[in-house]
Amino acid sequence: xxxxxxxxxxxxxxxxxxxxxxxGIVLGFAALNAAIDxxxxxxxxFLAAAFLVDGIDGPLARKINVAKILPAYDGAVLDLIxxxxxxxxxxxxxxxxxxxxxxxxxxxxxxxxxxxxLYTFGNRNMKARDNYFIGFPAIWNVAAFYFYAFSLSPxxxxxxxxxxxxxxxxxxxxxxxxxxxxxxAMTLFVVLLWSIASIGIIATHPNIPYWALWGLGGTSLxxxxxxxxxxxxxx
Numbered sequence: 698x699x700x701x702x703x704x705x706x707x708x709x710x711x712x713x714x715x716x717x718x719x720x721g722i723v724l725g726f727a728a729l730n731a732a733i734d735x736x737x738x739x740x741x742x743f744l745a746a747a748f749l750v751d752g753i754d755g756p757l758a759r760k761i762n763v764a765k766i767l768p769a770y771d772g773a774v775l776d777l778i779x780x781x782x783x784x785x786x787x788x789x790x791x792x793x794x795x796x797x798x799x800x801x802x803x804x805x806x807x808x809x810x811x812x813x814x815l816y817t818f819g820n821r822n823m824k825a826r827d828n829y830f831i832g833f834p835a836i837w838n839v840a841a842f843y844f845y846a847f848s849l850s851p852x853x854x855x856x857x858x859x860x861x862x863x864x865x866x867x868x869x870x871x872x873x874x875x876x877x878x879x880x881x882a883m884t885l886f887v888v889l890l891w892s893i894a895s896i897g898i899i900a901t902h903p904n905i906p907y908w909a910l911w912g913l914g915g916t917s918l919x920x921x922x923x924x925x926x927x928x929x930x931x932x
Contacts, residue, residue: 704766711758711766718754718772721747721779725787732791737845740791741899744838747783751776752875777818780835785814788841792854797844799851806858810837813862828876829927833864846898846905846913870927872920880923891916 728743758764758772789810792798798806814835817823825831840861844854874888894912898905 707761707766710761711763714754714757714761714763715767715770715772715775717750717757718775718779721750721754721783724750725779725782728783728787729790732787732794735794737791737795738899738902740787741842741845744783744787745895745899747779748838751780751783756875781814781818784838785810785835788838792841792844797841797851797854798858799855802855806855809862810858813865817865824873825870827879827927828873829870829924830873832867832869832871833861834871834873835865837861842895842898843913843917845902846895846910848903868928869924871924872927874920879927884919884923887916887919 724743724747728740728747731737731740731743754776763772789807792810793803793807813833814837817832817835820832822831823834840857843849844857849857872884874884877884890912894909894916897909898913901909
């Protein structure tokens with residue numbers, strides 16, 4: 698009886714973590730609705746909130762040991778469902794409806810995004826042992842945000858999409874900003890700077906100040922450098 702009583706608060710905490718993860722689907726729906734209505738700033742607000750939830754639910758789940766407390770419910774599957782909506786489907790719809798792609802090839806490019814992402818999400822070897830992603834991790838929300846921030850040509854966007862989709866099937870390593878231990882303190886600091894720059898871009902678009910663009914570009918070079926460093930290093 699005492700053991701069951703002691704486990705009750707942990708089960709409540711574990712359920713709350715799952716509910717936090719599940720709330721991402723609500724944020725994703727709100728972002729999807731904003732994308733349909735052409736409200737880009739509102740969409741980015743909800744996607745940013747979903748990104749924040751996705752960043753904190755995993756550490757909480759591991760801290761509480763949710764998988765052991767509620768073994769019958771798979772939080773990883775729940776997380777993948779939410780992520781496919783917020784990382785793939787919403788940005789793909791936004792790119793299609795906001796004319797970020799060359800019109801003759803837009804449907805094909807969206808199909809590439811959706812199908813390559815399904816491969817990534819279904820890949821059991823998505824991460825290396827040190828928690829670096831293997832291949833492009835289907836973060837199409839981030840790619841779409843760069844198209845939004847830098848106002849790139851639709852043909853450039855198309856080339857980037859083709860390249861990133863191809864990298865989904867590669868062995869390139871890409872840093873997970875919250876789970877990779879190597880340079881973690883520095884990486885989290887850069888994530889903070891990246892977030893500040895991103896907020897500045899969303900708040901001021903289309904008249905984006907140079908500090909926000911330089912901040913976004915500079916922090917991106919850090920992530921790129923760390924990823925390339927890990928890619929070239931042997932296991």
